[in-house]
Amino acid sequence: MKIQHLRFTCLLSDDIATFAGPPLSQTCEVSAVGTAHSLCLPQAGGTGGVTSELNPTVNSFQRKFVTEIKRCEEMERILGYLLREIKKSDIPLPEGEVNPVAPLPKHVMEQLQRLESELSEVTRNKEKLQKNLLELTEYTHMLQITRNFRETRQTHYEEFPFLEKDSMMDYTSMQRLGAKLGFISGLIQQVKIEAFERMLWRVCKGYTILSYAEINECLQNPDTGEVTRSVVFLISYWGDQIGQKVKKICDCYHCHLYPYPSSNEERTDVVNGLRSRIQDLHTVLHRTEDYLRQVLNKASESVYTWVIQVKKMKAIYHILNLCSFDVTNKCLIAEVWCPVNDLSVLRKALEDCSRKSGATVPSFVNRIPSSDIPPTLIRTNKFTSGFQNIVDAYGVGSYREVNPAPYTIITFPFLFAVMFGDLGHGLIMSLFALWMVIYENDRKLKRSRNEFWNTFYDGRYIILMMGLFSIYTGLIYNDCFSKSLNIFGSSWSVRAIWHSSTLSFILMVNTNAFLTLDPNVTGVFNGPYPFGIDPIWNMASNRLTFLNSYKMKMSVILGIIHMTFGVVLGGINHIHFRKKFNLFLMLIPELLFLLFLFGYLVFMVVFKWLAFSAANSQAAPSILIHFINMFLMQGDTIPHLYSGQKTLQVFLLVIALLAVPVLLLGKPVYLYWLHKGQNRFGVYRVSGYERVRRTSEEEMSLMRAHDMEEGSNHDSLTSSFDFADIFLHQSIHTIEYCLGCVSNTASYLRLWALSLAHAQLSEVLWAMVMRVGLRVGSRVGILFLVPVFGLFAVLTVSILLVMEGLSAFLHALRLHWVEFQNKFYSGAGTKFSPFAFSLIHTGFENDGLPL
Numbered sequence: 001m002k003i004q005h006l007r008f009t010c011l012l013s014d015d016i017a018t019f020a021g022p023p024l025s026q027t028c029e030v031s032a033v034g035t036a037h038s039l040c041l042p043q044a045g046g047t048g049g050v051t052s053e054l055n056p057t058v059n060s061f062q063r064k065f066v067t068e069i070k071r072c073e074e075m076e077r078i079l080g081y082l083l084r085e086i087k088k089s090d091i092p093l094p095e096g097e098v099n100p101v102a103p104l105p106k107h108v109m110e111q112l113q114r115l116e117s118e119l120s121e122v123t124r125n126k127e128k129l130q131k132n133l134l135e136l137t138e139y140t141h142m143l144q145i146t147r148n149f150r151e152t153r154q155t156h157y158e159e160f161p162f163l164e165k166d167s168m169m170d171y172t173s174m175q176r177l178g179a180k181l182g183f184i185s186g187l188i189q190q191v192k193i194e195a196f197e198r199m200l201w202r203v204c205k206g207y208t209i210l211s212y213a214e215i216n217e218c219l220q221n222p223d224t225g226e227v228t229r230s231v232v233f234l235i236s237y238w239g240d241q242i243g244q245k246v247k248k249i250c251d252c253y254h255c256h257l258y259p260y261p262s263s264n265e266e267r268t269d270v271v272n273g274l275r276s277r278i279q280d281l282h283t284v285l286h287r288t289e290d291y292l293r294q295v296l297n298k299a300s301e302s303v304y305t306w307v308i309q310v311k312k313m314k315a316i317y318h319i320l321n322l323c324s325f326d327v328t329n330k331c332l333i334a335e336v337w338c339p340v341n342d343l344s345v346l347r348k349a350l351e352d353c354s355r356k357s358g359a360t361v362p363s364f365v366n367r368i369p370s371s372d373i374p375p376t377l378i379r380t381n382k383f384t385s386g387f388q389n390i391v392d393a394y395g396v397g398s399y400r401e402v403n404p405a406p407y408t409i410i411t412f413p414f415l416f417a418v419m420f421g422d423l424g425h426g427l428i429m430s431l432f433a434l435w436m437v438i439y440e441n442d443r444k445l446k447r448s449r450n451e452f453w454n455t456f457y458d459g460r461y462i463i464l465m466m467g468l469f470s471i472y473t474g475l476i477y478n479d480c481f482s483k484s485l486n487i488f489g490s491s492w493s494v495r496a497i498w499h500s501s502t503l504s505f506i507l508m509v510n511t512n513a514f515l516t517l518d519p520n521v522t523g524v525f526n527g528p529y530p531f532g533i534d535p536i537w538n539m540a541s542n543r544l545t546f547l548n549s550y551k552m553k554m555s556v557i558l559g560i561i562h563m564t565f566g567v568v569l570g571g572i573n574h575i576h577f578r579k580k581f582n583l584f585l586m587l588i589p590e591l592l593f594l595l596f597l598f599g600y601l602v603f604m605v606v607f608k609w610l611a612f613s614a615a616n617s618q619a620a621p622s623i624l625i626h627f628i629n630m631f632l633m634q635g636d637t638i639p640h641l642y643s644g645q646k647t648l649q650v651f652l653l654v655i656a657l658l659a660v661p662v663l664l665l666g667k668p669v670y671l672y673w674l675h676k677g678q679n680r681f682g683v684y685r686v687s688g689y690e691r692v693r694r695t696s697e698e699e700m701s702l703m704r705a706h707d708m709e710e711g712s713n714h715d716s717l718t719s720s721f722d723f724a725d726i727f728l729h730q731s732i733h734t735i736e737y738c739l740g741c742v743s744n745t746a747s748y749l750r751l752w753a754l755s756l757a758h759a760q761l762s763e764v765l766w767a768m769v770m771r772v773g774l775r776v777g778s779r780v781g782i783l784f785l786v787p788v789f790g791l792f793a794v795l796t797v798s799i800l801l802v803m804e805g806l807s808a809f810l811h812a813l814r815l816h817w818v819e820f821q822n823k824f825y826s827g828a829g830t831k832f833s834p835f836a837f838s839l840i841h842t843g844f845e846n847d848g849l850p851l
Contacts, residue, residue: 055321055322055323055324063321064321064325065317065320065321066321068105068313068317069314069317069318069321071105071106072105072310072313072314072317073314074109075108075109075112075310076310076314078112078113078115078116079112079303079306079307079310081116081119082112082115082116082119082303083303085119085123085296086296086299086300089292089293089296091293091296091297091300093300093303093304094300094301094303094304098304098305098308099308099837100305100308100309100312101309101312102309102312102313102316103313105313108306108309108310108313111306112306115295115299118295119292119295119299122288122291122295123292125288126285126288126289126292129281129284129285129288130285131223132281133278133281133282134219134220134221134222135222135256136274136277136278136281137219137278138187138219138222138230138256138258139258139274140274140275141187141215141219141232142185142186142232142258143261143267143270143271143274144271145213145215145232146185146211146232146234147267149211149213149234181236181237181238182236182237182238182239182240182243183234183235183236183260184234184237184243184246184247184250184257184260185232185233185234185235185257185260186232186250186255186256186257186258187215187219187231187232187233187255187256187258188212188230188231188233188250188253188254188255188256189228189229189230189231189254190214190229190231193212193231193233195253196233196249196253196255197210197212199249199252200235200246200249203245203249204237204242204245204246207237207238207239207242208235208237209235209236209237210233210234210235211233211234211235211236212231212232212233212234213231213232214230214231214232215229215230215231215232222256223254233255234260308840311840312837312840315835315837319334319835320332322334335368337374337375339377339832343365346365347365350362350363350364351363373398373399373829373830374399375399375829375830375831375832376397376398376399376400376401376829376830376831376832377832378397378403380405382440382461384405384406384409386458386459386460386461386462387408387409387412387462388403388405390405390408390412390462390816391403391404391408391821391825391827392831394816394817394821394825394827395825395826395828395829396827396828396829396830396831397825397826397827397829398826398827398828399829400576400577401825401829402569402570402572402576402824402825404569404816404820404821404824407565407569408816409465411562411816411820412462412465412466412812412813412816413462413465413468413469414469415558415562415751415812415815415816416466416469416470416809416812417466417469417470417472417473417474418473418554418555418558418751418755419750419751419754419755419758419808419811419812420470420754420755420758420804420805420808421470421473421474421476421477421479421755421758422470422474422477422479422480422481422758422759422762422800423470423471423474423475423479423480423485424480424481425470425474425481425796425800425805426466426467426468426469426470426471426473426474427467428467428796428797428801429463429466429467429801430467430468430471431467432463432467433460433461433463433464433467434464436456436457436463437460437461437464445457466805466809475531475532476531476532476533477532477533477755477759478529478532478534478535478537478538479759479762481762481766481796482762482763482765482766483538484535484536484537484538485535486535487531488529488530488531490529490534490535490536491525491526491527491528491529491534492517492524492525492526492534492536493524493526494524494536516540516542517536517537517542519614520614520615525614533547533550547756547759548752548756551751551752551755551756553605554751554752555748555749555751555752556601556602556605556745556748557602557605558748558751559744559748559749559819560594560598560599560745560748561602562748562815562819562820563744563745563819563820563823564591564594564595564599566819566820566821566822566823566824567587567590567591567594567823567824568587568591569823569824569825570586570587570590570823570824571587572824573824574586574587581667581670582667584666585662585663585666585667585670586663586666586667588659589659589660589662589663589666590663590737590823592655592656592659593656593659593660593663593737593738593741594741596653596655596656596659597652597653597656597741598741598745600630600649601623601627604623604626604627604641605623607641607642608620608623608641611641611642619639621638621639621640621641622638625638626641626645626649629649630652630653631653633649633650633653660734660738663730663733663734663737663738664730664731664734665730667726667730668727668730671721671726672721672723740819740822744818744819747814747815747818747819748815748819750811750815754807757804758800758804758808761799761800761804762800765792765795765796765799765800766792769788769791769795770788770789770792772788773785773789773792
């Protein structure tokens, strides 16, 4: 997508206003915001512009709209508090798509502050009422349980052990000494009662009597709100000094102390009063909760709108801080990157904004030349976005570089299916992806908070394509849950094998579970299977040998084709960027080296398939031996594939080796000659060859701007030339390419290895699970087959679909990143991330704060 660097200027009026423009593309808004003036800030759906920084020397805290951004952050805090209260009350959050305009911050701020103040006050009153109710409930339980303490006196200490030793010291003596009997009652958590009891004994030296009993029901703690089991206790003590120690111990163990009535009449009056107060608290608390829920219900209707408005306002002020003002503070200047196709949309948005704001001088846009590399914009839809994300994970493409994503849509699921080829597994994967595609607009699926599920949902079209291609390769392999499908009938006749043997046909069939297929026996092979592999190979003892040879050669052929296609795409880059010398100094040497060596390997594979039949296959030479002898320039002692083979191999090897120094030295030497010629004649070179006399710096600037739009960049020719640096980079590229052709070709053998592994795992799973259930012949076998099938289904999904599918996915990803894309794709660009309200995420997080 071609992108142009622009400068647009907005003249500001003296009034504060907010405007919403007409719909452009999907969502188009023109908003005017400000503290002293109205600002025209156009935004057209997902096609907005990337704003350049015009205040690089200004501190972030000294920008013009810092106060407004802080105000927006304060509103986000209030919205987070509001959302938490809504969720705490189990009020459903709003659903639906709304697109409100961005108002001034103070309008929303006033509403949110009033709402926060009201909610805070009501919530505090509710919490106080709840705490008071819990305390009165505890007090009631304490009075009911301690009623029998003075009667039963079930103590757990010795009552003053020194009285037994000194008979003269009795209760009367304690009274005579001025000791006063006191009581402390309250509640303590059950887990603390033993430690509490020991502490009283050690500190008070036995001058206390502790009585306690457990409450039958769990009570809510007034301080923490936790539901715990509590114990009611009554402590009798002598003397005020002992009483002070007991109170300090109770404070240390966080006991809830309540007054202990001195008589039964007082106890009865207190209990009656508590019941009346508890009933009144229930009534007041119920009304408070109803009022709070009404406030939250009303707030929940607008909370989604407020979240979007605050996000829009914050985004607008952030962009405004990147812009600059003229000396009169009446003119806002912004520099943006904008797609060329969207220039008309941008101009129309500015015109509408200027008209609605009542500005006397309209805003305008100027296209300005720039030497900066533009960001990369690639328009996608819901189908292509997943494949584009795979490419972008490697690196965002440079500006106007060939994008691998369109080709990845086909090659990625195909290479995955080569490794994952199974009709049954591909069908399950396709049905799962098809279900996600059909219900893709379901909000529960779209806005799930499960990150693992979101990964599957975002890649639903990738999974669908991988499943469909797996069905195709499964038909080619004739493999469905490790079993073959006899659709067209086998082309092999097994009876002819046994006729050549002395044993009877019935005896051989009953005593042999596997067959050895030999097409040289007359009457065995009657022609090729119409589509895919013949199902009889599933019973053949030499099945693995046949499939290994087939899949290994297929992997090499696919790999060479894939890498050659990547090199050809690199030529398209050279043509587009007007570097035609790279076609002769890089593309052609790379193709010669790749095709004359490894392309010749593919030629030998195909030639051997065509030149040799089953009758003379034993005399067919080894391709691997011939390929090794090609580098050693040997091979006179082994039979040739065709006449003149050695001469052709020497020729191809020499050409491939001569391509290496051309690839290494061609580009650096040519650029050095080009640089010397430029300095001698003082010219500006266009397209690498044509020379144009420089007449003025203005013409040079216009030519560079034109070349930038066309994808060419001649800065490297006019800037300082470093031959050593260019030669070093080209040396690294040459070594990496030549060695990579060998390693990358071997890397494509993973297609063969993973395909074999997947087929063997599927076969082992069938033999160890399903075959065991199917072999049970009694009536119990039918019931036994149900859990066996369930186990088989679970293992198939977890191991063969999830684990093996993830493994094949990662290997296909590596083949595209390393073996394919590095042939032409640099991935050194910057992603075009426009200022667009449609790109602002407005979901809710678990803590209630919007993203």
